Amino acid sequence: MLRSLECPPAEGRGEDPRVAGLKSAVARLRRELAAYRSELTDRAVAEEEIAGLAALAAEGSPDPARLRRSLLLIAGAVGSVSALAGGMGEVRRAVEQFDSPAPAV
Secondary structure, three states: OOHHHOOOOOOOOOOOHHHHHHHHHHHHHHHHHHHOOOOOOOHHHHHHHHHHHHHHHHHOOOOHHHHHHHHHHHHHHHOOOHHHHHHHHHHHHHHHHHHOOOOOO
16 A cells, blocks of 8 residues: 555644545545546546545535535446445545534544
């Protein structure tokens, strides 16, 4: 696994662990999509929304509604590609974490 493409652990930085998880999940999905060489009709849509999720995570307190919208667009763009299922699942779980209050840091 390429650690340089992932975010460093959030420990000690005061970062919301949900944001750190989202950053990590988005990085994984981005890598998996880049490695998937078969044609995807809506690859550009998926890549754009993944970039949007990364930007939202970088802001530090993303809007849950915007996260869910991006997740739905990405899921629609990649369809049921099994090679991307792990990354999609991780992003989905990370997005779902924003439906509950932020944990104490």
